[in-house]
Amino acid sequence: MKRFSLVPTLLLIAFAHAGGAEVQFNRDIRPILADICLNCHGPDAKSRKAELRLDSLEGAMKEHEGVKPIVPGKPEESDAIARIFSGDKDEVMPPPKYPRQLSAREKELLKTWVAQGAKYEPHWAYIAPRKAALPVVNDAAWMENPIDRFVLARLDAEKLEHSPPAENGALLRRVTLDLTGLPPTLTELDVFEKAAAHDFEKAYSAAVDRLLASPRYGERMALDWLDAARYADTNGFQGDALRMQFPWRDWVVKAFNENMPFDQFTIEQLGGDLLPRPTEQQLIATGFNRNHMLNAEGGTIPEENRTKNVMDRVETVSTVWLGLTLQCTQCHDHKFDPLMQRDYYAMFAMFNQLSEPGGVDKRFGRKSYSDDYDKLYSVESPFITVATAEQKAQFEAAVAVGQKADTALFAREAEFRPAFEQWMHELRTDPELLEKRVTDDGLRRSVNTVPLDNLRDYKPRQLLNLFLKTQPPWEPLVAAVRDAQDAQDRAQYTMPLVMVMRDDKPRETHILLRGNYETPGEKVEPNTPAVLPPLPADVKPDRLALARWLVAPEQPLTARVTVNRLWQMFFGRGIVKTPEDFGVQSPLPSHPELLDWLAVDFREHGWNVKRLVRQMVLSRTYRQNSASTPQLTALDPGNALLAHGPRFRLDSRILRDQALALSGLLVEKMGGASVMPYQPPGVWEGMSFDKNRYFQGHGDDLHRRSLYTFWRRSVAPTTFFDVPARQVCVVKPMRTNTPLQALITLNDVTYVEAARVWAEHLAVLPDDTAKFRQAFRAATAREMQPRELTSLQASLDKARAHFAKHAADAEKLIANGEAPRSASLAPAEHAAWTTLCLLLLNLDETLTQ
Numbered sequence: 100m101k102r103f104s105l106v107p108t109l110l111l112i113a114f115a116h117a118g119g120a121e122v123q124f125n126r127d128i129r130p131i132l133a134d135i136c137l138n139c140h141g142p143d144a145k146s147r148k149a150e151l152r153l154d155s156l157e158g159a160m161k162e163h164e165g166v167k168p169i170v171p172g173k174p175e176e177s178d179a180i181a182r183i184f185s186g187d188k189d190e191v192m193p194p195p196k197y198p199r200q201l202s203a204r205e206k207e208l209l210k211t212w213v214a215q216g217a218k219y220e221p222h223w224a225y226i227a228p229r230k231a232a233l234p235v236v237n238d239a240a241w242m243e244n245p246i247d248r249f250v251l252a253r254l255d256a257e258k259l260e261h262s263p264p265a266e267n268g269a270l271l272r273r274v275t276l277d278l279t280g281l282p283p284t285l286t287e288l289d290v291f292e293k294a295a296a297h298d299f300e301k302a303y304s305a306a307v308d309r310l311l312a313s314p315r316y317g318e319r320m321a322l323d324w325l326d327a328a329r330y331a332d333t334n335g336f337q338g339d340a341l342r343m344q345f346p347w348r349d350w351v352v353k354a355f356n357e358n359m360p361f362d363q364f365t366i367e368q369l370g371g372d373l374l375p376r377p378t379e380q381q382l383i384a385t386g387f388n389r390n391h392m393l394n395a396e397g398g399t400i401p402e403e404n405r406t407k408n409v410m411d412r413v414e415t416v417s418t419v420w421l422g423l424t425l426q427c428t429q430c431h432d433h434k435f436d437p438l439m440q441r442d443y444y445a446m447f448a449m450f451n452q453l454s455e456p457g458g459v460d461k462r463f464g465r466k467s468y469s470d471d472y473d474k475l476y477s478v479e480s481p482f483i484t485v486a487t488a489e490q491k492a493q494f495e496a497a498v499a500v501g502q503k504a505d506t507a508l509f510a511r512e513a514e515f516r517p518a519f520e521q522w523m524h525e526l527r528t529d530p531e532l533l534e535k536r537v538t539d540d541g542l543r544r545s546v547n548t549v550p551l552d553n554l555r556d557y558k559p560r561q562l563l564n565l566f567l568k569t570q571p572p573w574e575p576l577v578a579a580v581r582d583a584q585d586a587q588d589r590a591q592y593t594m595p596l597v598m599v600m601r602d603d604k605p606r607e608t609h610i611l612l613r614g615n616y617e618t619p620g621e622k623v624e625p626n627t628p629a630v631l632p633p634l635p636a637d638v639k640p641d642r643l644a645l646a647r648w649l650v651a652p653e654q655p656l657t658a659r660v661t662v663n664r665l666w667q668m669f670f671g672r673g674i675v676k677t678p679e680d681f682g683v684q685s686p687l688p689s690h691p692e693l694l695d696w697l698a699v700d701f702r703e704h705g706w707n708v709k710r711l712v713r714q715m716v717l718s719r720t721y722r723q724n725s726a727s728t729p730q731l732t733a734l735d736p737g738n739a740l741l742a743h744g745p746r747f748r749l750d751s752r753i754l755r756d757q758a759l760a761l762s763g764l765l766v767e768k769m770g771g772a773s774v775m776p777y778q779p780p781g782v783w784e785g786m787s788f789d790k791n792r793y794f795q796g797h798g799d800d801l802h803r804r805s806l807y808t809f810w811r812r813s814v815a816p817t818t819f820f821d822v823p824a825r826q827v828c829v830v831k832p833m834r835t836n837t838p839l840q841a842l843i844t845l846n847d848v849t850y851v852e853a854a855r856v857w858a859e860h861l862a863v864l865p866d867d868t869a870k871f872r873q874a875f876r877a878a879t880a881r882e883m884q885p886r887e888l889t890s891l892q893a894s895l896d897k898a899r900a901h902f903a904k905h906a907a908d909a910e911k912l913i914a915n916g917e918a919p920r921s922a923s924l925a926p927a928e929h930a931a932w933t934t935l936c937l938l939l940l941n942l943d944e945t946l947t948q
Contacts, residue, residue, distance in 0.1 A: 121215060122208060122211050122212040122215055123220070124212070124218055124219050124220040125220045125222065125223045125687075126687060127208055127212065128208065128209065128212050129220075129222065129683055130686075130687065131201070131205050131208065131209065132153055132154065132683075133435055133683040133684045134199060134684065135193055135197070135199050135200075135201060136153050136192075136193070137153065137154055137434065137435045137683070138434055138435070140152055140153040140154075140158075141153070141154050141433075141434055141435050142154060142432055142433055142434070142435070142436065142437050142438070142439075143431055143432040143433060143434045144432065145431060145432065146431075146434060149163065150163050151163065151168055151179075153168070153179070154435075154437065154683070155219065156169075156171075156217065156219040159179070159217070159219075166178045169213055169217050170213070170217075171213065171216045171217040171218075172213070172214065172215075172216050172217070173213070173214075174210045174213040174214050177213050179192070179209075179213075180209065180210050180213055183201055183206050183209060184206060184210075222436075222437075222682070222683050223687075223688075223691065224422070224655065224656060224659065224681040224682070224685075225437075225630055225631065225655055225656075226655055227653060227654075227655045228655060228658065228659055228694070228695035228696075228698040228699050229695060229699060230695070230696050230699045230700065231692040231695065231696060233245055233248045233249075234248055234249060234252035234692070235252070236248055236251040236252050236255055237251070237255050238251060238261075241261060241719055242719060243717060243718050243719045243722075244714055244717060244718055245693075245696060245700075246693065246697070246714060246715065246718040246720055246721075247718050247719045247720050249690050249692055249693035249696065250690065250693065250718075250720045250741045253689075253690055253740060253741075254740060254741075254742055257740060259731070259740060259742045260742070261719070261720075261723060261742060261743075262723040262724045262725075262726065262742060262743040262744060263723070263724050264719070264722050264723060264724060265722055265723060265724045265725065265744055266724075266881060267291065267292050267295050267299070268288055268292065268876075268879075268880035268881045269724075269725075269880055269881060270303070270722055271283050271287070271288060271291045271292075271306060271880060272879070272880035272948065273744075273745070273948050274306065274307060274310065274716050274721075275287070275306075275310060276749065276753060276757070276948045277319075277668070277669050277716065277948070278307070278310040278311060278313075278315075278316055278319060278712070278716065279310055279313055279315035279316055279318075279319050280315065280318060280319035280322065280750075280752075280753045280756055280804075281315055281319075281753075281756055281757065281760045281765075282757050282760055282761065282877070282878075282880070283880060284877075285873070285876065285877055287306075288876070288880055291303075291306055303717070303722075304717065307713060307716055307717060308713075311709050311712065311713060314356055314769060315767070316355065316356060317351075317352040317353065317354075317355035317356030317357075318352055318769070318804055318806050319753075320352075320355040320708075321348065321351045321352045321355060321806060322750065322752060322753075322805075322806060323664070323668060323830075323832075324351055324355075325348060325351065325806075325825075326822070326823050326825070326829050326830070327415075327418075327419050327828055327829065327830050328351075328387050328390050328415070328419075328828070329390050329391060329392075329411075329415065329823075329825050329826060329827055329828055329829075330344065330347070330348055330390045330810070330825060331344075331390070331810040331811065331812045331825040331826075332344070332345070332773045332809050332810050332811065333810070333811045333812050333813070334392055334393035334394075334395065334459070334477060334812070335392030335393065335394070335812035335813065335826055336392060336393075336394045336395070336396055336813075337396050337787075337813075338395050338396055338790075339787060339791060339811060339812060339813045340393075340395060340459065340462070340475050340476065340477040341475065341476045341477070342393075342476060342477065342478060342598075343476060343478075343595035343596060343597070343772070344386055344389070344390065344595070344597060344598060345595065345770075345771070345772055345773055346383050346386070346485045346595055346597050347383055347384070347386030347387065347389075347390070347597060348806075349769075349770040349771070350380060350383050350384055350386075352769065352770070352806075354367075354384075355708070358707065358708060358709045359708075360705050360706040360707060360708075361650070361661060361701075361706035361707075361708055362650035362705075362706040363706075364706075364708075365420065365646050365649055365650050365657075366643070366646040366647060366650070367381050367384035367385070368384045368385060368387035368388070368646075369385070369387065369388065369416065369642050369643075369645060369646035369649070370385070370600075370641070370642040370643030370644075370645070370646040370647075371384040371385045371600075372385050372599060372600050372601050372602070373602065373641060373642060373643035374643065379483070379485065382483055382597075382599045383483075383485065383597055383599065385599045385600035386597055386598060386599055386600075388412045388415070388416075388450065388600055389479075389598035389599060389600065391408050391411040391412070391415075392411075392812060392826060393408075393458070393459055393477070393479055394407075394458065395458055395459040395477060399457075399458060400457075401456055401457030401458050402457055402616055403457070403616050404457040404458055405455055405456070405457030406457075406611070406616040408455060408457070409447055409450045409451050409453075410426075410429060410447065410614075411827070412450040413425060413426075413443060413446045413447050413450060414426040414429075414827075414828065415827075415828040416446070416645075417446070418679050418828045418830060419660075419828060419830065420649045420656070420657050420660060420661075421628075421631075421649075421656045421657065421660060421681070422656055422659070422660040422663075422675075422678065422679060422680060422681035422682075423436070423438065423628070423656070423680070423681065423682060424436070424438075424679070424680050424682055425438060425442070425443055425446070425628070428440045428442060428443040429443055429611075429614040430613045430614040431613075433682075435682060435683050435684050436630075436682040436683055436684075437629075437630045438628055438630065438682075439628075439629065440610055441610060441621075441623055441629075442626075442627075442628040442629060442630075444608055444609070444610045444611070444623045445608075445623050445624065445625060445626035445627065445628075446625075446626070446627065446628070446645070447608055447623075448608035448623060448624060448625035448626070448640075449625045449640065449641060449642050449645050450642065451606050451608050452602040452603070452604055452605055452606060452641075453481070453600060453601060453602065453603070453604060454480055454481060454601065454603045454604035455479055455480060455481070455604075456479060456480060458479070459477040459478070459479055460478075460479055460480050461477065461478045461479070461480070461482075461596070462475060462476070462477045462478075463475075463476050463477075463478075463592065463596075476592075476596075478596040478598060479598060481598070481599055481600070481601040481603065482596045482597055482598045482599060483596070483597055483599055484594050484595070484596055484597075485594065485595050485596075485597050486593075486594040486595075490590065490593055490594050491594075493590040493593075494587065494590035494591055494594065496590075497583065497586040497587040497589070497590045498587055500583045500586065500587075501580065501583035501584055501586075501587050503583075504576070504579040504580045504582075504583045505555075505580055505583075507576055507579065508573070508576040508577065508579075508580055509554075509555070511573065511576070512554065514572075514573075515566075515567065515570065515572075515573050516554070518566075518570070519551075519554070519563055519566050519567075520551060522566050523546070523551065523562065523566075526546050527546060527547050533546060536565070537562075537565065542558075542561055542562065542565075545558050545562075546562070549562065564577060564581075593772075595772075600642065602641065602642070607622055608622070608623050608624075608625070609621060609622050609623065610623055624640065625640035625641065626640055627645065627648055631654070631655070631656070632648075632651070632653040632654060632655075634648050635648075650702075650706065652702065656681060658698035658699070658701050658702045658706075659675075659681065659694055659695070659698045660678070660681060661698075661701070662674075662694065662697045662698050662701055662711065663675050663678055663694065664678050664830060665708075665711060665712060665715065666697075666715065667831075667832075669712075669715050669716060669721060669745065670715075670721070670738075670741070670745045671738065671745045671746070671747040672737055672738070672739065674688045674689055674690050674691075674693060674694045675687075675688050675689075675694070676689075676737070676739070677831070678830045678831050679830050679831055689739040689740065689741075690741075697711070697714075700714075720741050720744075721744065721745070722744065723741075723743050723744035724743060724744055725743055725744040725745060725746035726743060727742075727743050731743070745948070746947055746948070747834060747947060747948065748834060748836075748946055748947050749946060749947060749948055750821075750822075750832065751818070751819045751820045751821055751822060751840070751843075752805035752806070752808075752819055752822070753805070754844060754946065755805050755818055755819070755849055755850075756804050756805050757940075757945070758844075758849065758850050758853040758854075758940050759802050759804075759849070759853055761853065761857055761877055761878060761940070762852075762853035762854070762856040762857040762860070762936075763856060763857070763860055764802040764852070764853055764856055764918060765802055765803075765804070766799045766802045766803045766804075767804070768799060768803060770807075771807070773807055773808065773809040773810065774796045774799075774800035774801075774803050774807055774808065774809060775793060775794055775795050775796045775800065775808075775809045776795070776796060776800060776801045776802070776803070776808060776816075776818070776849065777795065777801060777818070777847070777848040777849055777852075777916070778793055778795060778816070778817050778818075779817060780793075782814055782817055783811065783814065786813050786814045787813065791811070797917060798917075801849075801916075801917060801918075802918075805818075805819070810825055812824055812825055812826050817843075817847075818843060818847055818849055820835075820837075820839065820840045820843060821833045821834055821835055821840075841941070844940065844941050844946070845937065845941055848915050848916055849916075850937065850940055851912070851915040851916065851933070851937060852915045852916025852917075852918055853936075853940065854933045854934075854936035854937035854940060855912070855913050855915055855916065855918070855920070855929070855933045855936075856916075856918050857874070857936040858929060858932035858933045858935070858936045859920065859921055859924060859929065861873065861874055861932060861936070862924055862929075862932070867892060867895060868888065870932070871883060871888055871891050871892070871935075872888075874935075874936060874939055875887070875891070875939065878939045878940070878942060878944070878945045879942065879944045879945060891935065891938075894934075894935060894938060895931055895932070895934075895935050898930070898931035898934040898935065899927065899928070899931040901931075902926070902927040902928075902930040902931050903927050906926065906927065908930070909926040909927045909929070909930035909931075910926055910930075912930045912933055912934070913926055913929050913930050913933060
């Protein structure tokens with residue numbers, strides 16, 4: 100059974116009952132039922148025991164064989180209460196063998212709830228959010244915006260104090276990393292601290308506006324969206340062939356940078372192709388639901404694959420926009436939430452009208468002209484060809500050259516036709532000669548049937564090319580055609596074939612018994628989950644209607660789920676701790692009124708993402724110092740109450756970008772095909788029976804942002820850790836701590852090269868102290884303390900002594916990476932400072948925000 104942390108919930112309950120407040124179903128009772136009772140007494144009729152349903156008042160009051168489970172106001176007459184207090188092992192509920200037992204406090208809560216009338220409430224997440232009145236707080240002067248008022252009210256209730264503001268440099272570093280995924284430059288720190296000394300609020304507001312306007316903002320925001328959308332550059336499964344879906348990734352970056360309203364962002368990705376006269380960009384947007392894996396392995400069953408693709412879309416959309424575990428209803432009704440199997444297949448029907456074959460239907464080799472290896476790309480219908488103006492011009496020029504070469508060849512047809520026809524006659528009459536001259540089986544079988552009246556047709560042209568290659572008079576003309584075709588192929592293979600959505604295959608949808616595509620059951624029509632507000636009666640129930648329904652005013656989930664995920668990005672955890680699950684088993688929101696206030700405000704202001712983000716990072720709550728105390732950590736280890744500022748380890752992709760930025764190596768080119776930076780040899784080969792090879796890039800490709808790193812589903816980029824495989828939708832970041840992570844940040848070529856180049860840049864400063872001060876401030880956004888200077892100097896002296904005695908070690912260290920190295924810096928000194936810069940990249944302050 101699923102578990103979750105009860106700390107915020109218990110704090111809420113403890114506060115609520117400190118003064119004998121009324122027991123509330125959503126706050127006090129539902130978590131108990133969801134965690135202990137609903138597995139056997141919930142919505143799923145097939146697994147329900149004793150015909151007792153406890154998730155609704157009607158079910159709980161239903162008399163069965165003369166027994167009344169719950170009698171409102173009369174716990175002494177309620178069989179359910181009698182059973183939970185029973186000492187008889189055959190009568191007590193839950194049974195003694197059940198893994199989760201009721202505590203004494205929980206039993207008393209249930210008894211009190213029944214005594215107070217057993218009032219049920221719809222699950223909070225299914226009730227439309229509303230803006231509560233802003234609460235009264237003790238320290239009104241502390242507040243910057245409504246976020247602070249709700250947070251401070253909760254702190255007041257818990258008799259806790261807010262933390263003092265973060266230091267200016269620390270705050271600028273925090274917000275710069277949060278909004279751009281990069282650290283602030285020394286110049287930006289200087290400008291901010293100077294302006295903040297005169298007017299902090301004005302300086303900080305201006306810094307936030309500058310960061311929101313930066314093109315780096317869209318790249319940072321896209322990272323999390325790509326995880327949710329399971330974006331990758333390969334198809335997955337054993338073959339894991341390459342794909343060229345990157346124009347969709349670039350569309351996401353552009354949408355965030357242009358502050359596309361989230362409702363439009365939703366509509367274009369889920370139903371852009373169904374809009375009137377959709378643009379190319381709106382078609383590309385629908386690639387969101389073609390980011391799933393594709394199985395092209397031998398022996399796969401197309402209809403089974405196609406069905407799994409549709410299931411993936413249902414589950415991804417329900418997670419990203421609704422925060423519902425709808426995947427639990429693929430085979431049966433939900434065990435805990437009021438979601439039926441019919442709901443699953445009603446949404447399935449909306450994604451079931453696509454003419455996808457259930458497997459790769461187009462393969463094309465993209466030649467790597469630096470060697471003899473072909474990269475195999477694959478795509479599944481429907482798709483569109485996307486090309487830049489430059490690519491189109493190159494292709495058209497190559498076609499023109501090819502047509503000219505072809506015309507020159509066929510200008511001499513009268514000369515070579517007789518010889519070719521004689522050659523064909525010989526092939527048709529001499530099987531041994533045919534076997535010798537034509538090695539391709541398919542071409543050999545066509546020799547006796549292919550017509551020769553038009554030699555430009557595909558089959559006769561293949562045979563003609565085979566003949567002319569052996570004839571000296573015409574071989575140069577054939578070579579010219581072949582070279583032109585190669586140029587045309589090169590131009591064409593750079594044009595991505597982007598998989599998109601297109602409702603061009605009407606299908607009936609049936610409930611699949613146990614989720615098996617081979618056992619269709621009752622027919623269902625396209626629809627949305629019955630527990631939520633219905634679709635408008637006058638609309639066609641398709642993907643476009645679904646998208647508009649998701650962002651409709653009456654929809655209770657989408658705004659909450661979206662606000663919660665953005666809050667998680669900036670505060671380290673969501674107001675609801677489980678961003679993927681807003682169902683009855685999810686923990687209660689730590690600040691329910693705040694979540695609802697933000698959700699309504701977000702919608703009322705046109706789903707303006709930048710405005711919402713700005714509200715969050717301008718709040719005093721966000722601007723607090725991140726230091727905690729042992730007492731506070733013991734009370735609230737996850738900082739759910741927000742008594743101090745956010746502090747957590749940076750995403751590994753941001754850590755890499757930070758290292759590149761600090762060293763000056765970062766290439767800020769935007770968009771385009773994914774690149775292949777440094778990677779240890781043999782990783783791809785070992786994961787693919789030596790079928791997939793990694794072609795490391797060079798130059799700019801080595802130092803572009805992590806967003807653009809090529810992502811293979813079968814093995815994620817080796818520089819990253821705690822990242823999803825991008826095989827399924829993931830909306831909650833994973834944060835672990837293992838020695839392997841330190842081995843990457845201390846030893847990976849990217850980090851060592853960054854340290855080497857950074858050390859070389861520092862060499863222009865006059866002495867060790869100046870170098871330490873500049874490097875330390877760049878990494879941590881604060882001035883170094885005397886004791887830290889002493890410690891770093893000791894480390895540097897130790898490194899100098901080592902490399903003075905071990906010249907080979909110094910040469911090996913500074914040879915890392917392809918970035919050029921100045922010969923003016925002595926190897927031992929360069930290696931010593933490389934070691935110190937690598938140390939700075941691995942400080943706790945550098946690894947966290």
